[in-house]
Amino acid sequence: MATLVIENLRKSFGPIEVLHGIDLELASGEMLVIVGASGCGKSTLLRLVAGLEEPTAGRIILDGRDVTRLDPSARDIAMVFQNYALYPHMSVFDNMAYGLRIRGLPKAEIGRRVQETAALLGLEPLLARKPRQLSGGQRQRVAMGRAIVREPKLFLFDEPLSNLDAKLRVSMRAEIRRLQRRLGVTSLYVTHDQVEAMTLGDRLLVMHLGVPVQLATPMEVFDRPANTYVAGFIGTPAMNLLDATLTAGGTAARLAGGTVLAFADGRREGEEGRQLTVGIRPEHVRLEAGGMALAIDLVEPLGSETVLLGRLEDETLLSVKVHGAWTGGERTQVSIPPASLHVFDSRSGLRLDPVR
């Protein structure tokens, strides 16, 4: 168990900077999920922490020790790779024992620890098999076991579930969370899957184009997205983002179609006419007679709920999530409850909080 501190970490590949200064602090035993679209630099960040890439600038401090320039073998970090990266010529037992043998542990101790870890993961019957004789889920478990058995200071997960089928992914997700809690090892987990991010992390780091955009608990990221990118990235279906302007006095937003939405939580700074982007999650849009007219283009039934994709009168796209099946017609009327409104500055994309 250890703390991890990352200070102003930067990485360039040739003239292209892919990480523009990352600062992070992980408490001992914390699980931080780094989430972002592909190419946002999240995997690079993980590989820098692992030592598989050299940072251009910045420091990585693990458990009080500066490891920035250390070889991966000297860092005491274990990593679970996306494609598992098991040693194909070794049995499951040897895969797990490899790191322990390098550390020169006595044979009996190695045997005991591998057996314990195998029991933890239900791998005991597979210890003699080679990786190619295992299913995808089993390989995933072995990769986990290889990381766990070493009792490292830090776990790194590089999209470990992305090669599994949907059902297995859900169960492995829960299992990873359980194991991480139980072992209490500080962990960094990289994923592009926002559901994984929401369910696994103590905290989330949302990254966009090499810049950390928001670092907060999953619920905070969901409830108070720091900018329009996070707002659109977290949550399915994505949050509706509508163009609007600030009204006189800063007490409300006027949508392009003319509808005025009063802010429930207070006044926003700025002159009348300031360009805003207001966000409303599809599940927060209400069906209400007498509201804005919505022409429905597409109905997506998801079982317990249904997503309606439609257009407002001024052709603005709006999606609405309703419970159960949709029995209405091709037209309906909707309203936006002010309490569920997210307000952003449209130029910077940043969240606008009410003035105190």
Next chain:
Amino acid sequence: MERRTIFAGWKLPLLLVAPQLVLTFVFFYWPALVAAYESLTRTDAFGIHVVFVGLANFRDLFADPLYRAAILRTVEFCAAVTALSLGLGLVLAVAADRELRGRNLYRVLMIWPYAVAPAVSAVLWILLLNPQIGLVGRFLIAHGIRWDYALNGSQAMLMVVLASAWKQVSYNFIFVLAGLQSIPKAVIEAARMDGARGLYRFRTVVLPLLSPTLFFLVVVDLVYAAFDTFGTIWAMTQGGPAQATQTLVVKVYNDGVVNLDLGSSSAQSVVLMVGVVALTALQFRFLGRRSGT
């Protein structure tokens, strides 16, 4: 994975494979059959009388201490060439597999020796090693080493081993490099994360994953050393001095073409053919078993 083209008749396919079949027949099966027949005969010095002698040529051959010495010499030669060329190829491929400046140029240069004709490469080596005019040869003599491969059998052997191995390094280099590149990067990274360093990592992860490639190369190199080195050896030493570099192929040529003992020479080439078939069969069995699992 399998791609099949179905031809309606048999004329077009036959026409398409005919050139290859004709070449194989004229340059391989026919000479092989003639050799097999001649190995059972004895021809007089003028080529007028041919007598069928059964297996007498083979009996004489294996009773001949010179032939047994040539077998031993060939085994040594093949082992040395294989070890040297494979070892060098491995080292160079590992070096070329790293991130390094001018990597592509380096790789291209590494492949060139393979394209050099055996006789040309032999001349190159002679120009380097000749005790009177060779750069290295003169250097050795200047430093008090009695270097003369025309007189010293061990030195001659060393020279033909060097020249033969040099030509095969390229081949090994390409295959080992390809083998190295087919090892998933993540597996190497996993080993680094597990704490494995340099040589230990190479020995426990890279080498085992490379072993099918290496086995293939051992067989290819052995076959190369046993058969394809004739040009190099003949151009350099003609098997001399005093048969010190006379491997089995050189002896076949010497006895048959130079000394005109066609029966014995044919018997020797039949023995060689059996050897190559055995090696190839071994390789096919091994590769077949691996891909079958």
